[in-house]
Amino acid sequence: MLDTHSKTDLLQGAIVVGDDIRLEGEGRMTHVNPATGREQADFPQASARDVDDAVVAARAAQPVWAGLPAARRQEILRNLSRLMVEQADEFATINALETGTPYAGFRSMIVNRFPAWFDYYAGWIEKLHGDTIDLDPGRAFLFTTKEPVGVVAKILTWNGPLNNIYMAVAPALAAGCAVVIKPPELAPFGAIRFGKLCREAGFPAGTVSVLPGGAATGDALTRHPGIDKISFTGGPATARIIGANTAQTITPLVLELGGKSAHIVFPDADLDSVVAQQTAFCRLAGQVCTSPTRLLVHDEIYDETVARVKAAYEAITVGDPFDPNVIMGPVISEGARDRILGMIDRALADGATLATGGGRLGGDLADGFFVPPTLLTNAAHDSEISQEEVFGPVVTISRFSTAEEAIAIANDSQFGLAGFVHTRDINKALWAASKLDAGTIGINGGASPASYAAPFGGVRNSGYGREGGREGIEEFLRVKTINVALS
Incomplete structure (x- = not known):
């Protein structure tokens, strides 16, 4: 039997969903190390009340975050990228314990890919603007603005939760959104650690929340009327459940689903x-x-x-x-x-x-x-x-x-x-x-x-919407048209 037990202390710790918000929880869930088949840690399952607390905090934080000067938001995103690289050993260890992915390859990903995605989207912050539409010069001034969609729920997949974060959370934050993250129950600890790092990086309280749990947590999150958009990575079966939940609130989705390439x-x-x-x-x-x-x-x-x-x-x-x-x-x-x-x-x-x-x-x-x-x-x-x-x-x-x-x-x-x-x-x-x-x-x-820098996504049962490139950040923006009548 393989022995990785000595490293499991990295997986435990308090879970924070906002600034001073502690999880009420609905019991705890046990995690099994896939390399050994042994239980190695447990974690709380966020309750419906925890979901509501996190969404309320995110709705309060979102205009604060979006209202910061562009240079300050860029600085915070790059702080987060730097902190991830500084703690690459810890994140690679956590990922190996919770998913069984080889440590060395994943550490390289943290060092190389995470900064590339966050730095790329930090660069977009000062380039987000609308257009002028010159249909009736002298009589009307018609223009558009681009605004963050609001509060985004990101439901991560277990095969690459931190990959999901740099592909979807980075553009959502760059767009000015607040994000509530639901990690996968089979691999929750890397995302939990990421949430704590966001506080160190300087995000306003409530801008990034992490809600570990199982299906009940995901159900409460995807039904919540305070969520403005949901980004989900996973399988078509779960996507259909999410789609049924969001039909009641008419919440738009980005779906990156399976493949058979x-x-x-x-x-x-x-x-x-x-x-x-x-x-x-x-x-x-x-x-x-x-x-x-x-x-x-x-x-x-x-x-x-x-x-x-x-x-x-x-x-x-x-x-x-x-x-x-x-x-x-x-x-x-x-x-x-x-x-x-x-x-x-x-x-x-x-x-x-x-x-x-x-x-x-x-x-x-x-x-x-x-x-x-x-x-x-x-x-x-x-x-x-x-x-x-x-x-x-x-x-x-x-x-x-x-x-x-x-x-x-x-x-x-x-x-x-x-x-x-x-x-x-x-x-x-x-x-x-x-x-x-x-x-x-x-x-x-x-x-x-x-x-x-390139859009990624599928068709048919592989989902819709795009991650990466300009298309990736535009998923989290909405366009407002302003029509000024000139006298």
């Missing part, structure tokens, strides 16, 4: 790059919404690609997230592990072939929630494993003969978050990108999301 590999592809892209998502145990989990390979290079991906997956070191030699940790929970293994078993029963992986890992990893990198061949395109999001380190690989066939297979999905193409022919690559029905396309190793 296709990766089309043409005969002239650089297979080293293909293999690198197929192994990169294993760093989060395949728990990545944009994962290229449907690998579509041309007949001419199919056998070679299978052999190379198989060898790469078998070379991935799985184990203790604090071991610097480990590439992949566990999946998030026992339920997730059993669900993933069940999908693999059903795929095999439906006629798929196991090239590598599958099954539980034993030895020192037996008590944790580990699933090895798994490659399946011969899975039918309409089967569960090809159509449903696995959210684990599982990839199907299939043949195609023509480009049109590849596009048809790729678009045969309820999801549309990302797509990937490998070919040295740029004309073919751009043609394929134009035909793929997805929000972001990566070509020849291009990642998704592409950059803090």
